[in-house]
Amino acid sequence: MAKRYGSALTSSPNDLRSPGLWPTRRPRQRMREEGARSALIAAASTVVVIALALWWILSSEAWPAVQKQFFNPTNFREVWPDVAGGFWLDIRMFLVAEVLILAFALVLAMIRALRGPAFFPLRALVIVFIDLIRGIPIILLILVLGFGIPALQLRGVPNSPLFWGVTTLVISYSAYTAEVYRAGIESVHESQRMSARSLGLTQVQALRYVLVPQAIRNVIPALLNGFVSLQKDVALVFILGVREGVREAQIYAAGTFNYTGYIAATVLFLLVSVPVARFTDWYTDRDRKRKQAVGV
Amino acid sequence: MLVSRSNLARLIGLLMALALVAAACGGEAEGVDPDVSCEFGDLNLVNPAVLTVATGEPVFPPWMGVGDDNFDVPESKTGFEGALVYALAAELGFSDDQVVWERTGFDEVIAPGPKNWDFNIQQYSITEARDQVVDFSVPYYTTRQALVTFATSQFATATSIDDLKDAKLGAAIGTTSLDFVEDVIKPNTEVAVYDENVGAEAAMIAGQIEGLVVDLPTAYFVTAVQVADSVIVGQFEESAAAPDDYGMLFAEGNPLVSCINAALDVLISDGKLQEFEDEWLTQDGAIPVIGG
Numbered sequence: 001m002a003k004r005y006g007s008a009l010t011s012s013p014n015d016l017r018s019p020g021l022w023p024t025r026r027p028r029q030r031m032r033e034e035g036a037r038s039a040l041i042a043a044a045s046t047v048v049v050i051a052l053a054l055w056w057i058l059s060s061e062a063w064p065a066v067q068k069q070f071f072n073p074t075n076f077r078e079v080w081p082d083v084a085g086g087f088w089l090d091i092r093m094f095l096v097a098e099v100l101i102l103a104f105a106l107v108l109a110m111i112r113a114l115r116g117p118a119f120f121p122l123r124a125l126v127i128v129f130i131d132l133i134r135g136i137p138i139i140l141l142i143l144v145l146g147f148g149i150p151a152l153q154l155r156g157v158p159n160s161p162l163f164w165g166v167t168t169l170v171i172s173y174s175a176y177t178a179e180v181y182r183a184g185i186e187s188v189h190e191s192q193r194m195s196a197r198s199l200g201l202t203q204v205q206a207l208r209y210v211l212v213p214q215a216i217r218n219v220i221p222a223l224l225n226g227f228v229s230l231q232k233d234v235a236l237v238f239i240l241g242v243r244e245g246v247r248e249a250q251i252y253a254a255g256t257f258n259y260t261g262y263i264a265a266t267v268l269f270l271l272v273s274v275p276v277a278r279f280t281d282w283y284t285d286r287d288r289k290r291k292q293a294v295g296v
Numbered sequence: 297m298l299v300s301r302s303n304l305a306r307l308i309g310l311l312m313a314l315a316l317v318a319a320a321c322g323g324e325a326e327g328v329d330p331d332v333s334c335e336f337g338d339l340n341l342v343n344p345a346v347l348t349v350a351t352g353e354p355v356f357p358p359w360m361g362v363g364d365d366n367f368d369v370p371e372s373k374t375g376f377e378g379a380l381v382y383a384l385a386a387e388l389g390f391s392d393d394q395v396v397w398e399r400t401g402f403d404e405v406i407a408p409g410p411k412n413w414d415f416n417i418q419q420y421s422i423t424e425a426r427d428q429v430v431d432f433s434v435p436y437y438t439t440r441q442a443l444v445t446f447a448t449s450q451f452a453t454a455t456s457i458d459d460l461k462d463a464k465l466g467a468a469i470g471t472t473s474l475d476f477v478e479d480v481i482k483p484n485t486e487v488a489v490y491d492e493n494v495g496a497e498a499a500m501i502a503g504q505i506e507g508l509v510v511d512l513p514t515a516y517f518v519t520a521v522q523v524a525d526s527v528i529v530g531q532f533e534e535s536a537a538a539p540d541d542y543g544m545l546f547a548e549g550n551p552l553v554s555c556i557n558a559a560l561d562v563l564i565s566d567g568k569l570q571e572f573e574d575e576w577l578t579q580d581g582a583i584p585v586i587g588g
Contacts, residue, residue, distance in 0.1 A: 017429050026376045034333075062408060062409060065408040065409075065548075069406075069408050069429060070408075085493065145499075146502075147498040147501070147504075148502075149498065150502035150503055151498075151501050151502045153503060156524060159503045159504055160504070161488070161499065161502075162505050175539070228505055237488075238489075238506070239491060239495065240495075241488030241489060241490050241495065241496070241504065241505070242488075243465060243486060243489060243497050244486070246425070247469075247489060250469060251469055251470075251474070251489055253406065254469045254470030255423070255425065255426075255470065255474075256423075256425040256426065256429075257406040257425065257426045257428075257429040257430060258425070258429065259407075275504075
């Protein structure tokens with residue numbers, strides 16, 4: 001602290017009080033220097049904290065055993081191809097599911113946003129659906145739909161565990177995502193709906209052209225949050241026998257009693273979810289600045 | 297290096313002593329360390345004066361809890377492993393009341409760190425890789441793998457491994473059955489893997505897999521009780537790729553393994569183990585062999 005204060009003094013004590021009086025360094029440059037200094041302090045304290053944590057962990061008596069079982073380079077190389085192959089399946093399931101979820105959930109939310117007694121049965125149906133689905137643990141839903149429906153042996157209904165795993169994720173996540181959309185639609189001022197209707201737009205048109213575009217922009221951070229969540233939850237379909245990344249790691253762990261495969265899977269999931277989380281932050285920040293610039 | 301005469305004499309003496317120890321070991325039962333005292337008071341136990349035995353949750357017949365009211369009740373002393381545990385406990389000097397059960401998930405078992413049980417018994421196959429992380433008793437049972445499918449399935453009449461190449465097969469995670477399907481049968485479709493045999497059975501009923509590979513005693517139970525209209529197609533020949541010896545699992549370096557091995561040796565030599573096997577695991581009627 002003392003050092004920081006001192007250097008602030010030496011840089012030019014008067015420039016804040018009387019800018020333009022002295023030929024001083026431009027504020028922008030000062031900000032750059034301040035930024036560099038805080039970055040340095042942040043880096044140093046981070047290094048110290050990590051070093052302390054590492055020392056604490058590595059000094060544990062059980063560390064050699066843990067290292068052998070969790071962080072074994074030989075096992076890592078051995079398990080990596082299987083886990084990476086399974087993880088690629090996770091990514092594909094995630095992408096397919098996410099597109100379907102965004103579309104299906106929007107339909108649900110729009111139905112729920114319809115006004116008027118004529119639409120009551122539709123609205124009620126959607127509300128019941130959302131309540132039921134959100135009330136069931138996702139793992140139960142996967143088991144019940146994934147094993148239960150194929151067991152009925154209905155004609156024309158696929159029995160693939162992959163199909164039912166992804167379908168269950170779409171159903172479950174759509175219920176949550178529909179609520180996100182609904183929050184977005186409700187955040188748009190009522191006058192927007194009324195103006196749209198007074199211009200002669202039908203209810204559906206008002207939703208489609210006026211409310212939903214504004215609503216989506218408001219909830220993009222929440223939707224991205226759902227992305228991150230889904231990207232990890234796709235692994236749950238392994239209970240149906242699907243061999244995705246986590247399952248491959250588990251198979252390896254069960255056979256060898258070595259956990260390194262879990263670490264490999266963790267690394268892969270982080271490689272995808274951390275950038276998405278950073279992107280969410282960046283986007284939220286940009287959006288907020290943009291709104292402030294407009295003065296909304 | 298120069299070796300003085302007195303040192304040489306000492307060396308020879310030492311070598312002779314070592315040879316004697318080795319000879320003494322040869323007389324002992326397999327896996328028994330003569331330096332470990334198995335007196336009741338000296339046993340290395342996690343809880344004083346009780347034998348804390350871990351198993352799965354739930355436990356399945358014919359291994360434990362056999363009989364309508366005994367499902368998932370290891371205290372019933374029924375089933376092959378149930379009977380075995382109480383017999384071993386008696387051999388070490390425990391009364392039945394001094395046997396306490398713990399239930400464990402798979403991952404808790406292999407996680408490093410202290411255990412809250414003395415040993416774990418749930419048809420663990422002894423493998424070299426596992427042996428590096430935990431300790432196993434000597435084998436208490438050697439099984440073979442068997443194929444279960446529906447009587448109506450096209451694979452119900454399979455007689456060789458070649459007949460199974462196009463089958464969609466399933467197995468439970470961490471079992472020799474899974475290794476066997478992957479390394480010996482090598483079907484064209486990737487093997488589906490489930491947490492428990494129950495999951496594989498559900499998948500079979502759902503038509504997602506066409507056959508299920510389990511150990512033979514489990515196959516009897518699956519076909520008799522768990523999956524209606526299912527049959528045992530046959531048992532497979534033994535394979536080096538998937539050794540089928542079951543051992544009790546101990547924390548790495550636990551000296552108790554030596555005492556359990558000694559007790560097991562007694563049960564083997566007096567014929568008790570065979571009796572348990574006959575009572576709980578063997579069924580009448582020959583099961584055909586599916587050849588390579």
